[in-house]
Amino acid sequence: MALTHTRGSEAERSASLPDAVPEAVPDRPVAHSAVVAGLEPVAPTDAEAPSAVRTRRWTARPLGVGVVGLWLSVIVLLPLAALAATSLEGGAGGFVAAVSEPGARAALWVTVWVSAVVAVLNAVMGTLIAWVLVRDEFPGKRVVNALIDLPFALPTIVASIVLLSLYGPSSPVGIHLNATQPGLLVALAFVTLPFVVRSVQPVLLELDRDVEEAAASLGASNRTTFRRVVLPTLAPAILGGAGLAFARAIGEYGSVVLIGGNIPKKTQVASQYIQQQVETDQPVNAAAVSVVLLLIAFATLFVLRWAAGRGRAREVSS
């Protein structure tokens, strides 16, 4: 990773400026995250290294490629192909009919809408939590930090029971979210909490304080500094975290199964609709909605990769 951008930096080295002589790797601590590490200039002495890397890449052992290809086929590609085939058993018309059934459309709409709100909510709250965990000192900080991962570790059905006992019909706090869309929202926000926090935290840790001080010395208020200097640096991490949270939320089943109430056209999410179709022996409907979910997840990941690639292209010489 660090080697790939040495080639591009050769052009400017020929400039007739005082420092045309290449510099050594700066004596800064080595960054942990790959993206951040890529920002530092690299000693030009290894200018021939990229070609070496490329040669090695092309001569990757055929056995390794074969094993990986087989494994991915068995685990990922074949099941997906089978799913797509099932969804098209009734032809293209059957697929469209299955997807445009009112129950299917409503379930997909609720899923996407609630997941999008959850993603936005996560982007804001996750960034705030990461900020507090990195920049502020308070008693119990380590406990809070450990707590963030709990929704990951907890079986999602347990999350659903917890939320049901707190916000269900016999709520001790008098808040009843059982079988409502806000109930879905809370459940999905709970299970997707770590994504943004854990993607923003390392970037924030690597963020140099002197960049903020530089902005201050140039006359920028704290708000301007945050908006124009800090936020753009965090943006790829926030976007990445929110995207993963969204992708996770659209497929979520366990955490919404109890508190959601599974009311068709109201709180029934796509995964519940799919299960219902399977149980009523309509596999084509189930497969068709599954394919749509798959496409949405795929599109999300694609957009994320594109955005991340654009961010990197700016920060690493091309």
Next chain:
Amino acid sequence: MITVSGARKSYGDFTALDDVSLEIPPGSLTALLGPSGSGKSTLLRAIAGLETLDSGRVAIAGVDVTGLPPQKRGIGFVFQHYAAFKHMTVRDNVAFGLTIRRKPKAQVRAKVDELLEIVGLEGFQHRYPSQLSGGQRQRMALARALAVDPEVLLLDEPFGALDAKVRADLRRWLRRLHDEVHVTTVLVTHDQEEALDVADRIAVLNKGGIEQVGNPVDLYDRPANDFVMSFLGSVARLGGLLVRPHDIELSRDRAAAVAADRSVPGSPGVIDAVVERVVRLGFEVRVELRAHTGERFAAQLTRAEADALALRPGDEVHARARQTQDVLEVDPALAI
């Protein structure tokens, strides 16, 4: 003009600044020179407002800025590790201070073009900082700091992250830039060569206090104490006195050495020594010696002198000081 008076700052038990007062004349290029932990960076950051003093006052151009945040002090600050805004192009980096002041676009453009030309980065305006070398990044940072027309320019070890060759080129370039721009500049460095090379005034700091302030020649020739003497240039200890290695004369003829030594006031006398090692460093030759008392010291000779003496390890020579400096000893452990 910067005036610091009675500045104190401590972090817990560590005293970074202990009652420091300093006056920096307008238009000068002053170096704050000292070892790490001497308080030089803290002093610079206190002038910038990036550090708040426990007590004491800072005035810039006659205005007391002690209570003001860095935004309102009229400063330009350059950091050791560039502090580039990595998501902005070179142009946007340099323009930052002007854009946030909502200056007219044409005016910003003209100013940025002018600055990019001064720092030699014209043609690089559309690049991102990661596409620049370290030296170019630092010149971009300098242009960015100059864009807001600061009252004073503050540089915190600006060349510390660069390698030796780039560093030497860049500081000469900074000197020329200062001669063109004339903004009052304060440079923090731990490198005495750098201070001697660029600054027209040097303040030597040690343990949170200022040891001596003056122009480079005065500090080198008339150091106030042994700390300043040993920090600015190298020193040898000859017969218990501190001497510059290039002021040590070696001779094979003891009688001649004794005769020549009579005219040197405060001389430590002629020291008999054995050559341990002869190191050729380009045009100069360092001779490492051991006196008969067991004391080790090094003399610095020109090539011609060394060739005339034809010294080899094990040779017996007689060393004397051409001149001595009457320095106040504050720390006997310093001279090596």
